[in-house]
Amino acid sequence: MNARGQDRLRIGIVCYPTTGGSGVVATELAHALADRGHEVHVVSYSVPVRLDTLRANLRFHPVRVPDYPLFEYPPYSLALAAQLAEVICRYELDVLHVHYAIPHAISGWLARRISGRAHMPLVTTLHGTDITIIGKDASYMPVTRFSLEQSDAVTVVSRWLGNRVVDVVKCECEWQVVYNFVDGDRYRPRDDSEPRPFGGDPSAPVIMHMSNFRPVKRVGDVIDTFLRVRERMHAQLVLIGAGPELGAVRRQVEESPYAGDVFFLGPQSEAERLLPFADVFLMPSDAEAFGLAALEAMACGVPVIGYNTGGLVEVVRSGIDGFLGPVGDTEAMAGSVLRLFADRDLFRRISASARRQAVTMFDRDDVVNRYEAIYLRAIADVHSRAGNADAQSGSGTPCDDLVKAATE
Numbered sequence: 001m002n003a004r005g006q007d008r009l010r011i012g013i014v015c016y017p018t019t020g021g022s023g024v025v026a027t028e029l030a031h032a033l034a035d036r037g038h039e040v041h042v043v044s045y046s047v048p049v050r051l052d053t054l055r056a057n058l059r060f061h062p063v064r065v066p067d068y069p070l071f072e073y074p075p076y077s078l079a080l081a082a083q084l085a086e087v088i089c090r091y092e093l094d095v096l097h098v099h100y101a102i103p104h105a106i107s108g109w110l111a112r113r114i115s116g117r118a119h120m121p122l123v124t125t126l127h128g129t130d131i132t133i134i135g136k137d138a139s140y141m142p143v144t145r146f147s148l149e150q151s152d153a154v155t156v157v158s159r160w161l162g163n164r165v166v167d168v169v170k171c172e173c174e175w176q177v178v179y180n181f182v183d184g185d186r187y188r189p190r191d192d193s194e195p196r197p198f199g200g201d202p203s204a205p206v207i208m209h210m211s212n213f214r215p216v217k218r219v220g221d222v223i224d225t226f227l228r229v230r231e232r233m234h235a236q237l238v239l240i241g242a243g244p245e246l247g248a249v250r251r252q253v254e255e256s257p258y259a260g261d262v263f264f265l266g267p268q269s270e271a272e273r274l275l276p277f278a279d280v281f282l283m284p285s286d287a288e289a290f291g292l293a294a295l296e297a298m299a300c301g302v303p304v305i306g307y308n309t310g311g312l313v314e315v316v317r318s319g320i321d322g323f324l325g326p327v328g329d330t331e332a333m334a335g336s337v338l339r340l341f342a343d344r345d346l347f348r349r350i351s352a353s354a355r356r357q358a359v360t361m362f363d364r365d366d367v368v369n370r371y372e373a374i375y376l377r378a379i380a381d382v383h384s385r386a387g388n389a390d391a392q393s394g395s396g397t398p399c400d401d402l403v404k405a406a407t408e
Contacts, residue, residue, distance in 0.1 A: 002077040009375060010039045010091055012084065014098040015110065017048040019129075019241055019267045021213045022127035025157075026099040026182050026209045027051045032368045034058040035303050038259035044077065045243040049269050077103035077110075088120060089399035091389045095375045102140055103132040105147035108220040116398030119385075121378035125178070126161060128311075129216065145386040152378040157290040158311025178374070179314075180292045181367035182338055184359035187299035189351075190276030191302025197273060204236045205341050208278035208302070210271060210293045211285075213243025220245070221330050223262075225305075226294035228334035230258045232342065237262045240274060271285050279347075280337050286327050287310045299358035301351040305336045315362075321354040 015026030027042070027050045034040045042051060045063045053060050057228035065079040080103065088111055090114055093385065094109070105124045112118045123382035124147065140391045146153050148171050155178040156162040162175045196202060209224055211217040219239070226237040232293075237264065239249070246264075253262045268274060273282070283306035288294075291312040298315075298394040304322035306312055307329075318324040323336035340347045 007166060008037055009033075009094045010041070011375065012041045012043060012087055012096040012407035014080070014084065014094045014096070014221075015170075017044045017046045017049060018101060018212060019049050020127075020158075021290065022125075022130075022178065023048050023098045024050055025127070025406050026097075026125075028181070028183070028364075028373060029097075030058060030366060031055060033371075036368070036372075039091070041091055041093065043080070043083055043087060044126045045080075045305075049267060068355065072184055077107050080104070080107040081110040081114060084108060085114040085398075088112070088115045088117055091371055093120060094269045094379060095121045095123060095132045097125065097371075098123045100127055101144050101147060105151060106143055108234070109150045110194065115397065119382045121152040121375070121382050122150065122151045123155070123378060124148060124372060125155045125157070126165065126175075126289075126338035127157055128161060128287070141169060145169050145320075148173045152382060153374050155374065158314050160311040160314065161289040172218065176374075178367060178370050179362055180290050180295060181362050181364045182292075182295050182299045182358055184299050186272045187275065187358075188272075189301035189355065194276075196277040198238060198265060198277075200261070200263065201234070202233050205279040206236050206238055206277055207280050207282060207337060208238045208240070208275065208279065208297070209282045210268075210275070210297075211283075212241070212243055213245040213249065215245060216287055217243075217245070217285045218286055218328075219249050219331070220252060221328065222282045223249060223256075223286070224330040225282060225333040226262070227256055227258060228330060229337050230261060231339075232312075232338060235261070235272075235337075235341070238265060238274070238278065239263065240268050240271065241268050242263050271296055272300070275302060278302045280305055280340055281322075282333065283308065283312065284327075284330070284333065285312070291315050293361055294322075295358055302356040303340055303347070303354055304352040305333050317353075318356065320350070322350060323359050333404045 013026055013030050016023045021185055023393040027048045029203040030040045030042050033097055034055050040058045043061045063083045064079050082138055096108050098108045109120050154175040156175050157180050159177055165171050209222045224370050229235050253259050275297050280302050283294045283301045288310040304316045307325055307327045308324035316322045
């Protein structure tokens with residue numbers, strides 16, 4: 001039951017709109033919650049890549065950042081806090097769920113103070129680089145730690161990441177693992193009668209990679225692995241996504257003798273249409289907190305080959321659902337690809353296991369159930385601490401003023 005004694009919750013979700021895993025997970029969670037009848041409000045600076053803004057029970061609220069000459073860097077975190085405060089008041093949210101610590105968690109905390117609803121639960125989900133890269137920066141560590149300590153619940157997408165919260169940010173806050181999830185009905189092995197949605201030789205096996213092309217993804221290792229495979233057999237490489245390393249990756253491909261076998265498809269909002277056409281999926285990240293793209297590939301029956309580091313080892317069982325090796329060992333990755341392509345019985349066994357692992361261990365409904373339980377527990381906890389009257393104090397002067405100002 002929610003704060004109003006109803007099963008239907010009013011949930012705010014904050015995320016980045018880009019193709020990274022945090023934005024994708026937040027978007028898919030928003031869809032699942034809306035499908036269950038909850039009222040979901042998604043807040044970001046632009047429409048997230050996969051967000052269905054026409055879905056029932058779901059609304060999108062853009063953050064508008066003033067561009068004044070005074071500001072060398074527009075203060076997005078403040079604009080976000082102001083927008084969140086208005087949404088909290090106007091729609092009387094029961095809970096605010098922010099994905100990625102900086103600046104979303106601190107903006108959520110500030111929005112509660114601005115709105116006068118300081119006891120509305122704040123749930124923070126950590127996804128990886130918000131702790132392992134941004135969080136350990138001396139400029140951000142204190143505010144990251146503070147925002148986690150002020151959250152009513154903190155979730156992490158892997159045990160590995162949870163341990164980094166303690167080791168890197170020095171935060172003693174309690175955290176719980178809620179793995180990312182996949183919809184096994186959407187992500188599934190292809191029908192052999194389906195034509196593949198990109199060109200090339202349909203008889204050649206396909207190696208695929210999908211990411212935001214940041215340095216941590218080591219997309220250069222993808223190219224190196226593919227070139228090692230291509231020197232020994234005919235194969236094709238499909239790259240999905242874009243990001244800061246895209247230019248360097250293009251140059252690496254163009255300087256090779258196999259540029260005609262590489263397809264750059266850019267960011268895609270319907271990955272489920274492409275992943276089933278992969279024969280193997282490469283994920284050579286050096287610090288993957290979970291590996292959502294790998295999970296989506298596994299659900300499509302695609303073996304995953306990557307590095308045995310970070311949270312990926314909690315998703316892919318090496319030798320069972322794919323193969324994981326030492327960071328930087330592209331020769332070993334190429335060897336695993338060639339082994340799968342040469343041994344069809346092994347490929348079928350790994351493919352079936354990958355699909356089974358994805359849809360049983362990372363089922364969408366199971367994970368959404370857990371988030372609902374976290375919301376309800378957080379609501380109950382703040383009520384026990386502050387009392388119902390205080391926790392529901394959303395109709396006072398701060399909220400009245402915010403809503404009035406927003407309509408003028």
